[in-house]
Amino acid sequence: MGRIGVLDGAVIVVYFAGVTIFGALLGRRTRSTRDFFLAGQRFPAWLVAFSCVATTVGSYSFLKYSAAGYQYGVASSQTYLNDWFWMPLFLFGWLPIVYRSGVLSVPEYFRRRFDGRVGLAATAVLLLYLVGYIGINLFTMGTALQELFGFDLFTMAALVVALCMVYEMTGGQTSVILTDFVQGGLLLVAGLLVAALGVARLGGLSAFAAALPAGHLRPLPPFDHPAKFSFVGVFWQDAMAGGVAFYFMNQGMLMRFLSARSLRTGRAAAGLVLVVLMPLSAVAVSGAGWVGSALVRLGVMDAGVRPDDVFVTVATLLCGPGLLGLVMAALLAALMSTADTLINATSALLVNDVYRPWVAPGRDDAHYLRAARYTSLGAAAAGLALVPLYGSFGTIYEAHGAFTAAVTPPMAAAILLAFLWPRFNSAGALATLLGGTVLVLASIADPALVAPFSHRVAPAGYGFLRACFGLAVSGALGVGATLATRGRPLPDARAFTIRGLREHPRRPRAGSARRRPATLWLRDDIGPDLVLVPPAAMERLDLAPGDSVFVDDRRFWLGGLRSVRGRVAPWPDAPAADALGLAPAPAEEQRWREGRRVVLERLDR
Amino acid sequence: MGDSIQSVLLSYLYQYVVGGIVFGAGIWFGVRTGQLGWRDPVRRRRLLLLVLGLAWFAALQGALLVCGH
Numbered sequence: 001m002g003r004i005g006v007l008d009g010a011v012i013v014v015y016f017a018g019v020t021i022f023g024a025l026l027g028r029r030t031r032s033t034r035d036f037f038l039a040g041q042r043f044p045a046w047l048v049a050f051s052c053v054a055t056t057v058g059s060y061s062f063l064k065y066s067a068a069g070y071q072y073g074v075a076s077s078q079t080y081l082n083d084w085f086w087m088p089l090f091l092f093g094w095l096p097i098v099y100r101s102g103v104l105s106v107p108e109y110f111r112r113r114f115d116g117r118v119g120l121a122a123t124a125v126l127l128l129y130l131v132g133y134i135g136i137n138l139f140t141m142g143t144a145l146q147e148l149f150g151f152d153l154f155t156m157a158a159l160v161v162a163l164c165m166v167y168e169m170t171g172g173q174t175s176v177i178l179t180d181f182v183q184g185g186l187l188l189v190a191g192l193l194v195a196a197l198g199v200a201r202l203g204g205l206s207a208f209a210a211a212l213p214a215g216h217l218r219p220l221p222p223f224d225h226p227a228k229f230s231f232v233g234v235f236w237q238d239a240m241a242g243g244v245a246f247y248f249m250n251q252g253m254l255m256r257f258l259s260a261r262s263l264r265t266g267r268a269a270a271g272l273v274l275v276v277l278m279p280l281s282a283v284a285v286s287g288a289g290w291v292g293s294a295l296v297r298l299g300v301m302d303a304g305v306r307p308d309d310v311f312v313t314v315a316t317l318l319c320g321p322g323l324l325g326l327v328m329a330a331l332l333a334a335l336m337s338t339a340d341t342l343i344n345a346t347s348a349l350l351v352n353d354v355y356r357p358w359v360a361p362g363r364d365d366a367h368y369l370r371a372a373r374y375t376s377l378g379a380a381a382a383g384l385a386l387v388p389l390y391g392s393f394g395t396i397y398e399a400h401g402a403f404t405a406a407v408t409p410p411m412a413a414a415i416l417l418a419f420l421w422p423r424f425n426s427a428g429a430l431a432t433l434l435g436g437t438v439l440v441l442a443s444i445a446d447p448a449l450v451a452p453f454s455h456r457v458a459p460a461g462y463g464f465l466r467a468c469f470g471l472a473v474s475g476a477l478g479v480g481a482t483l484a485t486r487g488r489p490l491p492d493a494r495a496f497t498i499r500g501l502r503e504h505p506r507r508p509r510a511g512s513a514r515r516r517p518a519t520l521w522l523r524d525d526i527g528p529d530l531v532l533v534p535p536a537a538m539e540r541l542d543l544a545p546g547d548s549v550f551v552d553d554r555r556f557w558l559g560g561l562r563s564v565r566g567r568v569a570p571w572p573d574a575p576a577a578d579a580l581g582l583a584p585a586p587a588e589e590q591r592w593r594e595g596r597r598v599v600l601e602r603l604d605r
Numbered sequence: 606m607g608d609s610i611q612s613v614l615l616s617y618l619y620q621y622v623v624g625g626i627v628f629g630a631g632i633w634f635g636v637r638t639g640q641l642g643w644r645d646p647v648r649r650r651r652l653l654l655l656v657l658g659l660a661w662f663a664a665l666q667g668a669l670l671v672c673g674h
Contacts, residue, residue, distance in 0.1 A: 086627060086631070223616045
């Protein structure tokens with residue numbers, strides 16, 4: 001075996017086998033593309049939020065932020081604490097537009113907001129980005145497993161793909177969210193555990209703070225230096241461009257929030273992620289670095305440790321056999337949970353934005369579900385095929401990094417202009433996407449282009465400030481092209497902008513209950529999507545006939561796995577005040593019998 | 606990292622001024638679309654939660670800024 005002992009290796013093997021079986025079993029009731037891509041839109045906020053953590057904390061996070069924490073201290077948490085600025089626009093602009101319009105992806109949004117050309121351009125750019133990203137994740141994971149177990153890189157990457165595909169092809173998004181929930185919990189616990197063990201070893205929080213090098217408790221780095229970790233560079237790359245890329249553009253995150261049972265639940269999940277889980281994640285991924293710098297200062301740890309190795313070195317120093325295996329499993333869980341999300345997201349793009357509109361329109365849902373399963377496999381295989389390439393040519397790996405940096409600011413600018421500015425037209429969108437990408441690529445070839453946006457940062461840090469340059473030039477191109485052309489957006493495009501929200505406001509319902517317990521009655525004379533509710537209960541929940549409701553199992557910890565979504569209809573002659581009528585088929589699918597206590601929940605109108 | 610507090614303070618102010626513009630634009634759109642406001646209790650609660658969220662991060666980083674010096 002490689003670097004780890006037999007007990008730690010066994011812990012890792014058992015963990016991954018357990019996660020794979022868990023994901024495959026719980027996702028086996030996937031029946032439609034809505035189930036496969038949006039998990040039937042049934043999950044509560046806490047489940048969506050925890051699964052988001054596993055996606056957020058992805059490749060490199062533990063290694064990268066521990067290295068930054070070791071070198072620069074608490075300032076390494078900056079990336080995890082500066083997304084809140086986007087929340088009003090995300091929660092009350094982008095999310096309601098996407099949720100109410102029923103789009104499944106950013107390219108579909110562009111196709112319906114503008115036209116097929118813009119949708120196609122966005123599809124091409126995002127597919128290249130996603131498949132390349134899957135390859136990078138698999139490459140990173142194969143490298144890590146090769147180090148730990150001693151087998152060759154490609155074999156380990158192929159093994160990871162095989163494990164992912166067992167549950168991904170069975171349950172799609174349901175399996176992805178449920179396994180990511182477990183993986184997110186594990187990586188938070190493991191990261192916090194390493195940090196806590198380090199603080200305990202140092203003699204408590206006061207001793208830890210006293211042992212940190214000077215300036216390591218500061219929450220932010222200096223404004224314009226060092227070039228590779230200046231505040232302004234990290235701010236523009238991570239908070240401004242990265243924030244939009246992650247919450248607005250990232251197909252995996254978009255599908256995650258759409259998997260919530262309602263817009264309200266999606267908003268609650270985003271709030272939970274940002275306010276609670278991101279600060280905890282910041283400590284989890286950076287903690288080993290902070291502890292490491294204190295341990296080195298006190299002479300407990302070798303000062304010659306490389307920053308990139310600090311997480312593994314600190315974990316090995318502080319954790320005994322078995323526990324180290326769990327921490328290493330968390331490190332790999334972070335990678336695997338990002339890979340499965342990317343595979344599902346790529347499949348959604350291929351089916352929804354390529355196969356359904358251009359290759360085989362008008363087929364039934366079962367056909368598209370089969371296509372979704374095969375495209376998942378195809379996306380994983382394409383990512384796997386890139387692994388040897390990344391391994392052989394370091395420049396390709398770097399080229400993908402450059403491509404990602406080139407794509408993100410134009411896409412972010414295009415999304416913001418598209419939903420905030422109703423006048424923004426397809427010429428403007430194409431100029432933003434294509435012209436912006438070309439200009440950002442030009443700035444990679446000639447970094448002097450970034451100089452006007454450098455904020456006095458040395459040229460070595462221009463890579464970070466490229467986000468500022470990219471957002472500015474892409475936005476300017478889009479505005480210029482829109483004003484210079486006469487093309488007007490399609491009349492129904494207003495529904496995809498902030499103006500649509502203004503013209504069709506949905507008044508929040510105050511003062512009425514949102515959930516109430518009910519007793520199940522089976523009615524074989526109604527359709528499978530109808531939920532019968534007595535008029536008094538409808539009044540108490542402020543429900544009108546036809547409103548969407550959610551019937552959930554009373555066991556909240558099932559996270560909506562046993563639930564039914566339907567349209568409410570009045571039941572004047574209901575046998576009891578708390579009765580709830582459901583057709584036998586959906587009840588049997590959830591293994592509910594007549595007389596079972598359930599919870600009726602009102603969804604957004 | 607033995608830099609003066611002024612440089613880190615500049616980082617803090619820049620973050621909350623530029624970020625505050627983005628945040629303020631979001632609040633403005635939220636109010637214009639009738640999702641955020643002051644008179645209605647639901648809209649008011651949403652607005653307060655958003656502002657409290659920003660205050661939480663500003664306070665957390667502000668406290669570290671003071672303690673870290």
